[in-house]
Amino acid sequence: MKRHQLILQRLQAQKHVEVPDLCEALNVSAVTIRKDLRLLEEKGLLFRTHGGAALENPYIKDRPVNEKELLNVDEKLGIANAAARLISAQEAIIIASGTTLVALARAIPPNLALTVITSALNVGLELVQRPEIEVMQLGGYLRHSSSSVTGPHAEQVLADVSCSKLFLGVDGIDLDFGLTTTNINEARLNQAMMRAAQEIIVLADSSKFGKRGFGRICGLDQIHRIITDTGIAEPDAKRLEEQGIALTIV
Numbered sequence: 001m002k003r004h005q006l007i008l009q010r011l012q013a014q015k016h017v018e019v020p021d022l023c024e025a026l027n028v029s030a031v032t033i034r035k036d037l038r039l040l041e042e043k044g045l046l047f048r049t050h051g052g053a054a055l056e057n058p059y060i061k062d063r064p065v066n067e068k069e070l071l072n073v074d075e076k077l078g079i080a081n082a083a084a085r086l087i088s089a090q091e092a093i094i095i096a097s098g099t100t101l102v103a104l105a106r107a108i109p110p111n112l113a114l115t116v117i118t119s120a121l122n123v124g125l126e127l128v129q130r131p132e133i134e135v136m137q138l139g140g141y142l143r144h145s146s147s148s149v150t151g152p153h154a155e156q157v158l159a160d161v162s163c164s165k166l167f168l169g170v171d172g173i174d175l176d177f178g179l180t181t182t183n184i185n186e187a188r189l190n191q192a193m194m195r196a197a198q199e200i201i202v203l204a205d206s207s208k209f210g211k212r213g214f215g216r217i218c219g220l221d222q223i224h225r226i227i228t229d230t231g232i233a234e235p236d237a238k239r240l241e242e243q244g245i246a247l248t249i250v
Contacts, residue, residue: 016210098169187215206231
């Protein structure tokens with residue numbers, strides 16, 4: 001019972017835990033920890049994951065963009081403002097889809113001359129009001145849930161361009177599995193965006209850590225920077241930095 005309480009306390013603090021860390025902290029075997037996690041899951045106190053456990057269901061379902069806009073609003077605004085400070089005049093950048101990316105579009109300083117390629121209609125509509133910004137709106141199949149496009153037409157355009165930065169939103173960040181989204185076609189488009197950019201910058205609030213979507217975008221070794229909020233668990237932050245990923249916490 002005491003061991004179970006300690007597991008739940010750690011889970012409350014970190015949102016997700018891994019078996020090796022629990023073994024070290026509690027000085028018991030992996031077999032014992034896995035048994036504990038199974039019992040706690042049966043009581044509805046956690047969700048088991050590959051190699052550990054999470055406080056929330058780690059498998060993400062697709063949700064409408066207007067619903068996502070209401071989640072973690074302050075965190076997304078801080079992340080967007082930090083990302084905007086990384087943009088310089090005369091750059092050609094890619095802005096992917098997601099509510100944090102819309103916040104980034106709004107945070108770009110007025111009168112900053114840029115070329116922006118985007119798959120998101122809401123990002124394009126935000127930036128078309130800026131006369132100094134040249135917007136290339138990708139075309140393709142429109143996803144109703146995200147107000148963004150996917151498909152081979154958009155992927156082909158990206159094959160013919162080169163940009164300095166990609167600002168990427170994700171639905172999940174699993175430190176072992178990598179970056180994911182709920183839609184496999186969007187994952188493919190994100191991969192094409194990555195091939196067209198020199199620097200990959202991920203914008204993700206801390207609720208995205210420890211979660212997985214259906215479509216895998218890439219492993220963590222393929223990205224350069226993550227911008228997130230102070231809710232990120234300390235072990236996650238440490239592991240990202242050990243992998244050479246620049247981490248901005250706002």
